[in-house]
Amino acid sequence: xxxxxxxxxxxxxxxxxxxxxxxxxxxxxxxxxxxxxxxxxxxxxxxxxxxxxxxxxxxxxxxxxxxxxxxxxxxxxxxxxxxxxxxxxxxxxxxxxxxxxxxxxxxxxxxxxxxxxxxxxxxxxxxxxxxxxxxxxxxxxxxxxxxxxxxxxxxxxxxxxxxxxxxxxxxxxxxxxxxxxxxxxxxxxxxxxxxxxxxxxxxxxxxxxxxxxxxxxxxxxxxxxxxxxxxxxxxxxxxxxxxxxxxxxxxxxxxxxxxxxxxxxxxxxxxxxxxxxxxxxxxxxxxxxxxxxxxxxxxxxxxxxxxxxxxxxxxxxxxxxxxxxxxxxxxxxxxxxxxxxxxxxxxxxxxxxxxxxxxxxxxxxxxxxxxxxxxxxxxxxxxxxxxxxxxxxxxxxxxxxxxxxxxxxxxxxxxxxxxxx
Amino acid sequence: xxxxxxxxxxxxxxxxxxxxxxxxxxxxxxxxxxxxxxxxxxxxxxxxxxxxxxxxxxxxxxxxxxxxxxxxxxxxxxxxxxxxxxxxxxxxxxxxxxxxxxxxxxxxxxxxxxxxxxxxxxxxxxxxxxxxxxxxxxxxxxxxxxxxxxxxxxxxxxxxxxxxxxxxxxxxxxxxxxxxxxxxxxxxxxxxxxxxxxxxxxxxxxxxxxxxxxxxxxxxxxxxxxxxxxxxxxxxxxxxxxxxxxxxxxxxxxxxxxxxxxxxxxxxxxxxxxxxxxxxxxxxxxxxxxxxxxxxxxxxxxxxxxxxxxxxxxxxxxxxxxxxxxxxxxxxxxxxxxxxxxxxxxxxxxxxxxxxxxxxxxxxxxxxxxxxxxxxxxxxxxxxxxxxxxxxxxxxxxxxxxxxxxxxxxxxxxxxxxxxx
Numbered sequence: 001x002x003x004x005x006x007x008x009x010x011x012x013x014x015x016x017x018x019x020x021x022x023x024x025x026x027x028x029x030x031x032x033x034x035x036x037x038x039x040x041x042x043x044x045x046x047x048x049x050x051x052x053x054x055x056x057x058x059x060x061x062x063x064x065x066x067x068x069x070x071x072x073x074x075x076x077x078x079x080x081x082x083x084x085x086x087x088x089x090x091x092x093x094x095x096x097x098x099x100x101x102x103x104x105x106x107x108x109x110x111x112x113x114x115x116x117x118x119x120x121x122x123x124x125x126x127x128x129x130x131x132x133x134x135x136x137x138x139x140x141x142x143x144x145x146x147x148x149x150x151x152x153x154x155x156x157x158x159x160x161x162x163x164x165x166x167x168x169x170x171x172x173x174x175x176x177x178x179x180x181x182x183x184x185x186x187x188x189x190x191x192x193x194x195x196x197x198x199x200x201x202x203x204x205x206x207x208x209x210x211x212x213x214x215x216x217x218x219x220x221x222x223x224x225x226x227x228x229x230x231x232x233x234x235x236x237x238x239x240x241x242x243x244x245x246x247x248x249x250x251x252x253x254x255x256x257x258x259x260x261x262x263x264x265x266x267x268x269x270x271x272x273x274x275x276x277x278x279x280x281x282x283x284x285x286x287x288x289x290x291x292x293x294x295x296x297x298x299x300x301x302x303x304x305x306x307x308x309x310x311x312x313x314x315x316x317x318x319x320x321x322x323x324x325x326x327x328x329x330x331x332x333x334x335x336x337x338x339x340x341x342x343x344x345x346x347x348x349x350x351x352x353x354x355x356x357x358x359x360x361x362x363x364x365x366x367x368x369x370x371x372x373x374x375x376x377x378x379x380x381x382x383x384x385x386x387x388x389x390x391x392x393x394x395x396x397x398x399x400x401x402x403x404x405x406x407x408x409x410x411x412x413x414x415x416x417x418x419x420x421x
Numbered sequence: 422x423x424x425x426x427x428x429x430x431x432x433x434x435x436x437x438x439x440x441x442x443x444x445x446x447x448x449x450x451x452x453x454x455x456x457x458x459x460x461x462x463x464x465x466x467x468x469x470x471x472x473x474x475x476x477x478x479x480x481x482x483x484x485x486x487x488x489x490x491x492x493x494x495x496x497x498x499x500x501x502x503x504x505x506x507x508x509x510x511x512x513x514x515x516x517x518x519x520x521x522x523x524x525x526x527x528x529x530x531x532x533x534x535x536x537x538x539x540x541x542x543x544x545x546x547x548x549x550x551x552x553x554x555x556x557x558x559x560x561x562x563x564x565x566x567x568x569x570x571x572x573x574x575x576x577x578x579x580x581x582x583x584x585x586x587x588x589x590x591x592x593x594x595x596x597x598x599x600x601x602x603x604x605x606x607x608x609x610x611x612x613x614x615x616x617x618x619x620x621x622x623x624x625x626x627x628x629x630x631x632x633x634x635x636x637x638x639x640x641x642x643x644x645x646x647x648x649x650x651x652x653x654x655x656x657x658x659x660x661x662x663x664x665x666x667x668x669x670x671x672x673x674x675x676x677x678x679x680x681x682x683x684x685x686x687x688x689x690x691x692x693x694x695x696x697x698x699x700x701x702x703x704x705x706x707x708x709x710x711x712x713x714x715x716x717x718x719x720x721x722x723x724x725x726x727x728x729x730x731x732x733x734x735x736x737x738x739x740x741x742x743x744x745x746x747x748x749x750x751x752x753x754x755x756x757x758x759x760x761x762x763x764x765x766x767x768x769x770x771x772x773x774x775x776x777x778x779x780x781x782x783x784x785x786x787x788x789x790x791x792x793x794x795x796x797x798x799x800x801x802x803x804x805x806x807x808x809x810x811x812x813x814x815x816x817x818x819x820x821x822x823x824x825x826x827x828x829x830x831x832x833x834x835x836x837x838x839x840x841x842x
Contacts (some may be wrong), residue, residue: 034487039712043464066455069670103524103674103706110705114561136704140535249490251711253524283557284531284705285524290672291460292710 013360014375017367025405026373030185030348030393036314037249045298046291052301053077053294068290074282075274076101077290078297082242082256084305089218092230092240098259098270100277101288105213105243105255106133109178111280112239112257114141115273116176116209123167125160125177125208129380131185134178134213147382148177156195160202176209181229183216183347186380186391190345193226204235207264213241218311220346221319236260236270244296246348247307252292318348324399325350325392328406339413341392348395351377355417357387362416369415372408434781435796438788446826447794451606451769451814457735458670466719467712473722474498474715489711495703496695497522498711499718503663503677505726510639513651513661519680519691521698522709526634526664526676527554530599532701533660533678535562536694537597537630544588546581546598546629550801552606555599555634568803569598577616581623597630602650604637604768607801607812611766614647625656628685634662639732641767642740657681657691665717667769668728673713739769745820746771746813749827760834762813769816772798776838778808783837790836793829 014028046068054064068077076082079096086092102108113124124138128147138145146167150159164174177199181191191199203210212229230240243255257277263270281287303309326343329352333339338355356362358376367373377389394402435449467489475485489498497503500517507513523529534545545559549568559566567588571580585595598620602612612620624631633650651661664676678698684691702708724730747764750773754760759776777783779797788794798810815823 031492034491037487037490039486039490043467043712046464065460066458069458069460069672070455071452071666071671103710106707107705133704133707136700140701140704245492250492250707251490253706253708253710253712279557280561283554283561284528285674286527286554286671287674289524289674289710289713291464291674291716292712295712 013363014373017364017373021367021371021373024367024371024373025397025401025408027392027394027397027405027409028373028375029396031396032246032250032348033314033317033396036317039249039251042248042295042299045302046294047298048301049078049294049298052297068294070290072287072290072293074278074287075099076256076288076293078254078293078300079256081297081300081305083258085300085307086240086242086258088306089308090214090228090231090240090242092228092258094230094240094258095261098261098274100257100259100274100281101293102255102257102281103285103288104245104250104253105215105241106137107281107285107288108241108255108257108277109134109137109211109213110140111277111284112209112211113137113143113176115276115280117141117143119173121172122175123172125163125174126382127179127184128382129186129377129386130178130382131180131213132380135382144172145178145382146172146174155202156198157202157205160199160206160208164206164208174206174208176211177203178211178213180213180215182214182225183219183344183349185216185347186349186375186377187351188342188344188347188349189351191226193232196226196229196232200229200233200235200237203237204264208237209263210238211241212238215243215246216347218247218307219315219318219348221315221322223345230258230260233260236262236264236266247311248296248299252296254288254292254296315346318346318395320399321394321397321402322346322350324402325394325406328403332406332410333413338417349391349393351389352392353389354413355388358390359387362412365416366409366412370408370412372405372412374409434784435794438785438794442788442792442794445788445792445794446818446822446829448813448815448818448823448826448830449794449796450817452817453667453671453769454735454738454817457738460670460672463669463716463720466723467715468719469722470499470715470719473718489715491711493708493711495699495708496520497677497709497714499675499714499721500677502718502721502726504679506721506728507661507663507679509727510729511635511649511652511661511663513649513679515651515661515679516682519682519695521678521680521695521702522714523676523678523702524706524709525666525671525674526636526662527558528702528706528709529662529676529678529698530555530558530632530634531561532698532705533630533632534558534564534597536697536701538562538564540594542593543596544593546584546595547803548600548605549803550607550798550807551599551803552601552634553801556803565593566599566803567593567595576623577619578623578626581620581627581629585627585629595627595629597632598624599632599634601634601636603635603646604640604765604770606637606768606770607796607798608772609763609765609768609770610772612647614653617647617650617653621650621654621656621658624658625685629658630684631659632662633659636664636667637768639668639728640736640739640769642736642743644766651679651681654681657683657685657687668732669717669720673717675709675713675717736767739767739816741820742815742818742823743767743771745823746815746827749824753827753831754834759838770812770814772810773813774810775834776809779811780808783833786837787830787833791829791833793826793833795830 079099123144230238240258341352375391377386500520544565651659661679680695762773796812798807
């Protein structure tokens, strides 16, 4: 299955483009901005966690330090601090006992997909287009992933009912639904509260577990945030996925899965799922590095279990970049009816729709001829649709680059779509 | 498959026993001795790696620090340092390009097993009994694991030929052979150089990839070390698995897989295998934490890429414990023909054979009635054999405890096997 997948070759392709055209301006990488990483300072926070662990367990500092360096519980040691941070920052009511700390959110996906889809014919649902890491996790587990598209006039609940029925007719059962309700990668879109409630209702009805991924939620620039789906979930169908890769930095490789207190109403089912995730984790990474858990735990302790302070500066940076990108797009394409883009209120990405197909060949041409690299949306598409769209990441660039990059892209669009004008 | 497995329940069972009888002396845990962990000092070595990375790439220290905190290459950033350490400490000739840095050695197992056994009927071989993490990785991947036992008068090469032929008759193909040639967990035994050569010959003939796991090789107390199998491998059939969990500490969660330069003679096949392991890793943990890679890299730099100095003190500790255990066993069981044990020249474990079956019930009885916890060998057995054996871990105890623990075990043996005397 992996041999047929093109995920790694996508990454190779983009890396090659970046290497071949080192002066190209890139809208391809959705990495967080590096200038706000404070790794050296955060490393000193490990001692704050060590003191906290010593106090909690009645150990000496030396004992607590040794415990940190040793093997530890599969589900993690900073679960209570994460629960507190999620209550404060995301308004998600949860307890330490619901949490499994993972080696980044990607590990949580790679554990959850095979745990949910165990029997042949059990499949995952996902919005289309979707995050490449989800498709990879499903490929790795040998699990099919089915796109969910809402038809005009349909609610999410109705769409889920229709798709579940269609799948049933072919002997398949949807067991999970992966989505990023806030500032989705790759589209930058946000689901409304009504949409979230409709999804929860549909999932409850068809016993589908939502995997709510939320890497970008704390990077909202303006407007009111709808509640997290986990906060709306009164039936116990949402596994919330947290990560510190964007709020702190990717190198900590610390994420978490929060299992509902009562999975579809059953505390025992919830406990079984958490035990299964733990068992699977024990055979993949044993436990998440306690060095980096202690780092994240120490930062949470010193910040009063909220990251609101830490994300302020990078959020302003991303906002400035989003503004620069929207201004540049307005300047370059304003008034054209054959080119459209969304205006995300946060996150790292937006979606641009062009009057011609934009695939591998166009990506290479655009990099070679105009010196700008973008991500074709087909790379994220589950069914080869979205051929006219590209993803623009604005997280990791400077406004002047963004301005120049859009001008270059505009030149490529001019030369490629003369008849469309 | 995981639902049927008893691996986690084994661990739960032992944890419960330990919790229920907190004053029991435990020979169950093979954790490294904590008193030699120098986490605080090792954390300061991160800056040594940062300086090295800045120098190598022509970056400022600030840039290098930010690169460490960012996402990084899937295969790792300390590969050249690991290659140098393996050349010095293990006499394995390898290059950075052969290495994938993993989130502990367990991740390497969890990637290698499904990468080797892709088609239905492709199975893993393992010595019997074997490490629980290997059985877990195979369960997780849905791959069957077949025990390799050498019959009297047979060489390893012949045994592998016989088993490959037996498997072929049932439509199965052995693709990998997991083993720990040095101070095996759970038995503490070592394969001779002749045995290693015979295994390489058999694996070359039947195109079986050896997974050579070596967590304990640097803890040899006396005698000459046979060459590592990767150092004897002139056909390109050995993937060497390294870990820093025992030489440094488990909390770094840094291990590595070293793919042969030419897999069965083919550089292209080797490159494909490494690319496949990398792709799989990218969908499980993205990349190994660069915080802990920098820690391990920094320690390697400050130690001149050898861990010989660092392991001296813990090795003396393990040797003293091994001596205490052998003395205690000689004192308690010396002269009894129905009780036997091996005398390992290193490592963390030995195997004790008893005149009666020792399973779950006996473990619980022994903990409750005599206050000593041991690991039944059936927990590691692939075919429910080894019913009369237990594993004794001597890594994580004090000599006085070891002495008292063996006396307690002797009392249990007395009361349980009256007719055997």
